Amino acid sequence: MPILEGSIGVEDLVLLEPLEEESLLKNLQLRYENKEIYVRSLWVPLAVGVLESSCIPIPYPPSSFPLLSSWFQTYIGNVVISVNPYQQLPIYGPEFIAKYQDYTFYELKPHIYALANVAYQSLRDRDRDQCILITGESGAGKTEASKLVMSYVAAVCGKGEQVNSVKEQLLQSNPVLEAFGNAKTIRNNNSSRFGKYMDIEFDFKGSPLGGVITNYLLEKSRVVKQLKGERNFHIFYQLLAGADEQLLKALKLKRDTSAYTYLNQEVSRVGGMNDASNFQDVQRAMIVIGFSEEEIRQVLEVTALVLKLGNVELTDEFQANGIPASGIRDGKGVQEIGEMVGLNSEEVERALCSRTVETGKEKVVTVLNVIQAQYARDALAKNIYSRLFNWIVNRINESIKVGTGEKKKVMGVLDIYGFEILEDNSFEQFVINYCNEKLQQVFIELTLKEEQEEYKREGIPWTKVDYFDNGIICNLIEHNQRGILAMLDEECLRPGVVSDSTFLAKLNQLFSNHSHYESKVTQNAQRLYDHSMGLSCFRICHYAGKVMYNVTSFIDKNNDLLFRDLSQAMWKAQHPLLRSLFPEGNPKQVSLKRPPTAGSQFKNSVAILMKNLYSKNPNYIRCIKPNEHQQQGQFSSELVAVQARYLGLLENVRVRRAGYAHRQGYKSFLERYRLLSRSTWPHWNGGDREGVEKLLGELSISSEELAFGKTKIFIRSPKTLFYLEEQRRLRIQQLATLIQKIYRGWRCRTHYQLMRKSQILISAWFRGNKARKNYRKYFRSGAALTLANFIYKSIAQKFLLGLKNNLPSTDVLDNTWPAAPYKCFNRANQELHQLFHQWKCKKFRDQLSPKQVQVLREKLCASELFKGKKASYPQSVPIPFRGDYIGLQSNPKLQKLKGRQEEPILVAETVKKVNRGNGKTSARILLLTKGHVILTDTKKTQAKTIIGLDHVSGVSVTSLQDGLFGLHLNEMSPVGSKGDFLLVSDHVVELLTKMYQAVLDATQRQLSVTVTEGFSVRFKESSVAIKVIQGPGHGEKSKFICKKKGSNCLEVTVQ
């Protein structure tokens, strides 16, 4: 009957229908087969919340009601049932921890994390100390569960360097204790062979401060003997497998486990367990906890000592008088032990093989026979190991202890052996089962009894539900005068002959009529015939079943005595740790008082534990073993049924169900449900109880469903609670709709009002602005602007008119312009001046004839070529270019010179040609036409040299006053082969300007005109450098003297 959609079976046993063992087992099996290993077993105190989207009422409050979480935690005795999956399930780790941290016990699937979360939150937020009781058979998963609790708490509690180191120490105590206290048994490969209770202490913020570990009854008999298929404690195998050669040598050990009598030879390895790497982990963990290197070494030495002690072989010997005695077969082993721990080997030998008995003031030494000596040796080994284990626990406690004076909250985690029914049950099973009886008592007291007593307290009529109260069994065992343990002690202390059978006889006599005690004698008395009952046995009807105990060695085990010779020998060791384990060996501290017996010690520690548990809020993890074979997926109903019976799962649920599913204080109940009635919603002015009565009366809930206690309302069935919650959900929806409606209306209204207000404001401002703009002109304040504009316009007008009437002359060279009357017109005046000048220039240009334009263009070209470069340029500017300087037009003789060249003549003048060879000059007539330069003798009428303008590559002139210029020709031209011409012209500026233009017109090429101090002219193959020097004279006419300097240089001096 799934309650939550998608849940398998029922997650909460209180919802189980029908409530019978069969359905319980089926439910557990169904869930187990679907890998759901956890189940809750408590009705949800206020479990009914409703998932918003679902229409079925669901007993889980939605996470959106955080208030609910604290309600659950008021409830005592949360229980999670865990069925060992024997496989790793993907339901652990940080992701799941985070999930459970944010939800309450009932919101998510049952889980150990959920329980740990409830406990931790209750501890942190409600300041209530907690304990988590983990019980179950061996191999049911207690230790794993305790580790899950610890890892959960470590993950959710505070952080910080200090806190993390405390957490780490607490967590690392596990591998160390497991190495020394766990062993492979037939039922569990990693069975805890001791009980463990760990108090984790927190500060007010919930950060861990430290802790205290208490250990109970280590199964020390395992040190010397193991059952078939079992191993000794893990540490022995880990040490031999994981220690490096050096360490082994130091400890005088061999790696081979078969070399040691105390190690079971059949099983030295456990599947899935790596002893070597575990050894490294243990060493690392010890360092984290705070063990020093020296301490670790000493611990390992004592461990090795135990192994070596097992190899000490004892042989039969006889004294002179024929009395059997014993001796050591091979002294080497004892010697090695002596060397390792600083013991005198002879003394060890003596202590093992003899015994000193003190009677009054006399000391009598008696020899031990082989059996006794072996017993003594084994007793020594067991004692050394169990004391070492206690020392380790104390050493861990020293590291994790919290300073006194700090106020702390405590969470106790109890991982203790479960109920044991073996084939042959001895003293150990007896005390273990006694401990389980006591734990069951806590469970009964704190859950079943408490539940029923609450009804009494509240004055609710109540038919008592029967459950088995195991007080009577506890009494049978622990009663101070008449309990089994008291009888055992008495027998141990009694003078005279005592044996296990005298002890049994005493029990038979005392409990002959006890309903939970049976033995052969009591059965015989009642004429019962029980084949299974042994003569040396008694049987106790425990709450979990009948167990038959064999009394053999009860007395011995209870006495737990170690011959004083042995403890004294150990105390004499130089090994500090070994010595400290045997303080009673110190002769100065010899006390004749007997040490407390094992039974009474255990009883006391259980009493302390119970006191501790009663002071805390209990939470239970009930571990169940699904099969005997440690196999995943196998569910043995018979086996689980036995466990479910003695865990009292059904009783627990029955009490809950027979009673009221839900109870709640009137105040908080009213607060939650008052919205369901018009009388109590929205205001209720009466008392809380009256309010609840009124409210439930209006809802017409059957009176059988309700009981009004003194302070609380009790609701019988979950159905009613579902109904209430459903009604509340619907009502909340209604109210939410109402609130939404009102809110939406209010929002629209206020929005509209705001818009309207804004609109009115905007129009008011707009209209005002418009009106102000229209009327501004009528405002006195506007007059100043108008006046200023008017004045400005009038002075501008005056300035412009004045300018118009006083314009300067239109002569382009006249640059005068009247100043602006006001500074503010300066820029306008400048621009007007510029405009006027450009206008004058334009006018001047417009009235020029094309010829004048041509002249001016030539002048412009001359200026671009020579202005600022050649000294004779300024003189040439005012002189118009005449072109013809030899009277070409009027002289017919010269006319002939034109010859074939019919092109118009641009320049005709007489130039001097400088002889490049000697620097002498001779006159020549030069004609420049549109396509040629023609040179001829002054006397001849035939052209001497005709050079096409396309062959002129460039001209070079000096920067001085002179008329010298070099006419550079292309080498490829017909005349060019002779070289460049060096000529002197009186109109060099005009000639070269016109030549430049002619070349441009004829060849579209810009003639290169170089103005320079010195240039070179090509002369046939070589070139002649022309160096120009300014002479001292400053005559009007330029003169120059040309001198040959060397073969390749002509020096020209310009006067």
Ligand SMILES: Nc1ncnc2c1ncn2[C@@H]1O[C@H](COP(=O)(O)OP(=O)(O)OP(=O)(O)O)[C@@H](O)[C@H]1O
């Ligand atoms: N939640 C779990 N998930 C996976 N495996 C588990 C779980 N719980 C227990 N086991 C398996 O069961 C084995 C036995 O569990 P555990 O040692 O906790 O038993 P125990 O109740 O402490 O037994 P003992 O009383 O002998 O110490 C573990 O070694 C592990 O392999």
Ligand SMILES: [Mg+2]
């Ligand atoms: Mg365990």
